Amino acid sequence: MTDQERATRPRPRLPAALALLLPALTSALLLVLIPALPAQAHDRLESSAPADGAVLDIAPTSVVLTFSAPPIGLGAKVVVTGPDGAVVSSGDPRVVDRTVTEDLAGDLPAGQYRVEWRVTSSDGHPVSGELTYTASAPAPSTSPPSSSSTNAAPATASPASPSSSPAVDDDVPAGAASSSGPQGWVLAGVAVLALALAAGVGTALRRRR
Template sequence: MPVRILRLLLVLGALLVLPTVPAAAHDELVSTTPADRATVDVPPGELQLVFSQPVLGVGTQVVVEDPDGNLIAAGEPQVAGGQVVVPLPDALPAGQYRVRWRVTSGDGHPVTGELRFIATAGTTAVAAPPVAPPPVTAAPAPSDIKVPAPGVAASTAAAEPTSDSAAVRTVEGAASTSAATTVDAVTSGPSWLLLAAAGGCALIAVLAVAVLAAGSRTPERVTARADRWPPRTEG
């Protein structure tokens, strides 16, 4: 009997001396920006939730309600270790906001909670800078447009050949025109008649001199020539 009591006392003493193993704790919300039940001048541009341990990105949700109870189109939650950041829109009204959040702790258990804050004034969206319109070039007035006459346009188009063959034809036409002009200048007009009359007079004068020269031969010259060759005698 005393031995059994001694064993029981030893077992109880061992249980009291051995350190206890702590149970695994879930992540806890440490702080928020804005803080719960805080009053701010205007709604912030983002919400920040800080937890005691890193949280998992899977299953993280943050829902924000405006003073009228309507859901705000908040941005996607950004998880970095134990910090969760949620972007908010630019234009938000004044009043009390409610934030409900849900994250997944490192051990896989979900953790939920909510907070509230009040904004004394609202915010407005930042207007985008105006885009300057492209420059517009003014069309010329009708009086400034110079329209060539039909004859001028035709002569200009003819004077500018569009190919090598057209240029050759233009040169040949110019040469033919120049030759025809030269022939017309020689064969027409009073200058040609004067030249023809002068040539005819000169020809008549030459013929007259030739006739006179032929008629001036004397019989003596004929006799002298006859004496050079004595007459033949027949034997």
């Protein structure tokens, strides 16, 4: 076949149906690929402590989220709700490198907790999500001691019970100390009788003279 014959030979054409479908297939492919490309650039949550769906022995006092890249600290928010519906998260979370830490406060009872988080991805897009965990027992109480125990008066030593026998002062004469008991009255009576007898004898002697 000569070159002139090749040039004049008609070229094969696409079927008419395929030619009509090709623009539509191209548009559909672009619609699928274009939204997926930015989503791959967003930071994603790699792990959490507690993990999603975990069952713990004791309620933790903080929640730590670890992302695939360091998120932007501005706009980070972590809300932790307890079993009774009360919010137990305390203040703004701490963003350090790839971790976001939220401290928990108040009563932390046993039951299921819900964690809702939102951070700003390193590419500037907000990302969010949620997880749950369950505590089998409440967190240890950190409340200060009650006022009744704090203000209680210190225990004082009870006064010594008096001795059954009164102590004798060394400065008091023995006679004075003994006269206070029944024995002292007896001695006093004997002394009075002796004085009366002596007086009677003296009177009798004077009369004889």
